[in-house]
Amino acid sequence: MQIFPRSSNAIARASLFGAVFAVAGLFWVVAQLQRSPYITYAGVRKSQPVPFSHQHHVTGLGIDCRYCHTSVEQSSFAGIPPTKTCMNCHAQIWTNAAYLEPVRESFRSGRSIEWTRVNQLPNFVYFNHSIHVNKGVGCNTCHGPVDQMPLTYQYASLQMEFCLDCHRAPEKYLRPREQVFNMRYEPPSTGEPVVVDGIAYAEQGKLGEALKKQYKVRSAREITDCNTCHR
Amino acid sequence: MATNTQIPVADRRAPVMEPGHTFVTIGEKVSNIVLKRPISLGWVLGFFIMFSLMNMLLFALGYLFLKGTGIWGINIPVGWGFAIINFVWWIGIGHAGTLISAILCLLRQTWRNSINRFAEAMTLFAVACAGVFPLVHTGRPWLAYWMFPYPNTMNYWPNFRSPLIWDVFAVSTYFTISLVFWFVGLIPDFATMRDRAEHPLTRGIYGILAMGWRGSARHWHRYETAYLLLAGLATPLVLSVHTVVSFDFAISIVPGWHTTIFPPYFVAGAIYSGFAMVLCLAIPIRAIYGLEDFITMRHLENSGKVMLATGLIVAYGYGIEAFMGWYSGNQFDSMLLWNRLHGPYSFWYLSLLATNIVIPQLLWMKKFRTSTFWLWVISLVVLVGMWLERFIIIVVSLHRDFLNSSWGMYYPTKWDWMTYTGTIGMFLTAMWLFVRILPMVSISELRTLLPEAHVHEAEEVKQ
Numbered sequence: 011m012q013i014f015p016r017s018s019n020a021i022a023r024a025s026l027f028g029a030v031f032a033v034a035g036l037f038w039v040v041a042q043l044q045r046s047p048y049i050t051y052a053g054v055r056k057s058q059p060v061p062f063s064h065q066h067h068v069t070g071l072g073i074d075c076r077y078c079h080t081s082v083e084q085s086s087f088a089g090i091p092p093t094k095t096c097m098n099c100h101a102q103i104w105t106n107a108a109y110l111e112p113v114r115e116s117f118r119s120g121r122s123i124e125w126t127r128v129n130q131l132p133n134f135v136y137f138n139h140s141i142h143v144n145k146g147v148g149c150n151t152c153h154g155p156v157d158q159m160p161l162t163y164q165y166a167s168l169q170m171e172f173c174l175d176c177h178r179a180p181e182k183y184l185r186p187r188e189q190v191f192n193m194r195y196e197p198p199s200t201g202e203p204v205v206v207d208g209i210a211y212a213e214q215g216k217l218g219e220a221l222k223k224q225y226k227v228r229s230a231r232e233i234t235d236c237n238t239c240h241r
Numbered sequence: 242m243a244t245n246t247q248i249p250v251a252d253r254r255a256p257v258m259e260p261g262h263t264f265v266t267i268g269e270k271v272s273n274i275v276l277k278r279p280i281s282l283g284w285v286l287g288f289f290i291m292f293s294l295m296n297m298l299l300f301a302l303g304y305l306f307l308k309g310t311g312i313w314g315i316n317i318p319v320g321w322g323f324a325i326i327n328f329v330w331w332i333g334i335g336h337a338g339t340l341i342s343a344i345l346c347l348l349r350q351t352w353r354n355s356i357n358r359f360a361e362a363m364t365l366f367a368v369a370c371a372g373v374f375p376l377v378h379t380g381r382p383w384l385a386y387w388m389f390p391y392p393n394t395m396n397y398w399p400n401f402r403s404p405l406i407w408d409v410f411a412v413s414t415y416f417t418i419s420l421v422f423w424f425v426g427l428i429p430d431f432a433t434m435r436d437r438a439e440h441p442l443t444r445g446i447y448g449i450l451a452m453g454w455r456g457s458a459r460h461w462h463r464y465e466t467a468y469l470l471l472a473g474l475a476t477p478l479v480l481s482v483h484t485v486v487s488f489d490f491a492i493s494i495v496p497g498w499h500t501t502i503f504p505p506y507f508v509a510g511a512i513y514s515g516f517a518m519v520l521c522l523a524i525p526i527r528a529i530y531g532l533e534d535f536i537t538m539r540h541l542e543n544s545g546k547v548m549l550a551t552g553l554i555v556a557y558g559y560g561i562e563a564f565m566g567w568y569s570g571n572q573f574d575s576m577l578l579w580n581r582l583h584g585p586y587s588f589w590y591l592s593l594l595a596t597n598i599v600i601p602q603l604l605w606m607k608k609f610r611t612s613t614f615w616l617w618v619i620s621l622v623v624l625v626g627m628w629l630e631r632f633i634i635i636v637v638s639l640h641r642d643f644l645n646s647s648w649g650m651y652y653p654t655k656w657d658w659m660t661y662t663g664t665i666g667m668f669l670t671a672m673w674l675f676v677r678i679l680p681m682v683s684i685s686e687l688r689t690l691l692p693e694a695h696v697h698e699a700e701e702v703k704q
Contacts, residue, residue, distance in 0.1 A: 012448075012453065012455065013435065013444055013445065013448045014448055014449075014453065018453070019453060022452065022453070037391075041392060044393075044394055045394060167394070169394040169395070170394060170395035170396055170397065171393075171394050171395060171396030174395075174396045174397075175396070
């Protein structure tokens with residue numbers, strides 16, 4: 011005794027296939043959402059007490075990264091400049107600009123400017139700027155085109171897969187040490203090879219392998235150990 | 242040729258089904274329990290008690306999520322307490338259902354036909370109870386999905402070399418196959434229920450579940466093929482699941498865990514406790530719902546025999562463990578044996594020997610095997626014994642390991658007990674609902690036991 015019409019067979023079949031696609035689709039949506047700026051904040055410009063432009067200071071004026079981020083070569087922390095660093099110039103130029111008032115106020119009162127942090131790793135990750143800079147990882151490999159950012163934003167997802175992408179194969183990204191702070195550095199190509207110790211490299215793979223050896227970068231096995239970053 | 246209405250049985254054995262039944266009486270008798278029988282006060286009272294216990298489980302788990310696993314008795318050195326004991330115990334209980342439904346099906350044991358339905362239901366509920374424990378034992382159950390290999394933002398797989406990950410796969414496969422097997426077996430019965438139900442809503446629900454079953458020859462052909470294939474798929478799981486569970490222990494180097502006998506000994510123990518649970522449930526159910534015609538003394542006696550056989554394998558396992566403690570000459574292994582017999586938990590080890598080995602020997606005697614009362618008591622004793630076995634394996638092995646300085650004791654807290662009894666409540670709540678919602682004995686498979694269902698073509702040709 012059937013209580014459903016024959017046509018409900020079609021619904022039953024469709025629901026079988028539909029369930030497969032619906033579940034697969036749901037997984038895809040969650041995977042995409044988890045990697046989206048909604049979760050990672052990559053590419054999101056955050057408002058700052060002073061609208062500081064890296065583009066103006068780096069590209070326009072040609073200031074080196076290390077002029078402000080002084081401890082990047084010796085310390086885990088790259089360093090946020092004190093107001094005095096700003097005042098080196100701004101005591102002389104733009105002294106009446108309205109939007110620099112928080113800087114002058116900070117200088118007068120001695121209270122630091124409270125910048126909104128842009129790149130933040132979780133506390134269970136141990137990260138050291140100096141080791142990366144000294145082994146030939148360029149600033150913009152992780153921080154992106156900071157020299158073209160009118161308002162600073164986080165470039166990479168900073169998820170673990172982002173870190174492991176390089177830790178599993180550092181040769182994909184290494185560059186000569188003297189190019190680390192060059193924001194316009196281009197990886198080697200046949201037209202424009204990169205010369206290290208008199209040898210011209212036309213491929214990133216070959217250059218990376220050579221630098222890995224020269225800078226004594228430890229093996230992928232060692233730098234992907236859990237306790238390399240989770241100490 | 243005259244039809245023999247009696248089912249031929251060997252001498253001195255109870256029949257698989259009492260004589261006098263037809264296709265119609267079987268269908269009526271089983272489906273009326275669900276469709277016609279009014280809800281009794283006893284059912285409501287029992288359900289209330291079990292449902293309260295289940296809510297106690299939810300309360301205990303809620304408090305656990307709030308406070309963390311510190312509310313349990315676990316600490317170093319005994320980091321695996323009640324949660325893992327109960328997990329192994331429940332998973333083991335589930336095994337009888339799969340053995341009955343799959344292996345006995347392939348071996349064409351017709352006596353399985355009247356107990357496979359509720360044994361499979363028991364398997365599913367037991368595995369669900371088992372699943373609660375490792376989940377909450379992780380400490381952060383909301384991250385339990387990390388155990389599955391999926392493309393995550395950490396770009397990392399789970400540690401495939403860990404038996405705890407093998408467990409995840411073994412148990413989830415087991416649950417899935419058991420569920421599909423159970424559902425496929427239910428389809429012809431859903432159709433019977435649909436046809437016999439009077440309320441349109443009831444009819445609609447059973448109708449959807451029956452998936453348009455008409456009972457045509459083609460339907461039966463496909464059904465039988467699918468059922469046989471699923472039985473073939475489920476058969477290795479009977480052996481593999483508890484083997485993998487035993488690897489959780491055997492892969493480690495803890496004395497008392499690091500033994501090669503664990504897989505067979507665990508599987509035998511699982512089937513042992515599983516049949517104990519089957520008897521524990523079947524004996525009251527057949528009395529309350531008047532199913533003595535279908536679940537006869539033959540079934541109870543056979544289950545008792547399976548218990549006796551698997552119990553002896555378990556006893557052999559204990560014997561080998563004790564023997565190796567002496568024969569290996571290893572001071573830590575012999576210390577373990579001494580500690581079991583004379584250490585702080587010696588009372589429980591001796592209770593284990595009594596409940597799991599000594600008392601079940603009564604099953605050698607037909608008088609005990611054919612007495613529902615004694616079978617029920619013995620199966621309860623075995624359930625306690627198999628729980629104690631896991632307690633001894635986990636707690637006694639862990640609490641005194643290689644270094645005296647790291648010795649300690651394990652005392653379960655009230656939260657441990659609440660969680661444990663809570664899962665018993667959850668299990669029985671599900672059973673309580675099951676007997677009132679689904680046909681607890683397979684109508685279609687019982688019908689195949691009738692002489693009318695057998696093809697006599699060859700004999701007719703001879704005439």
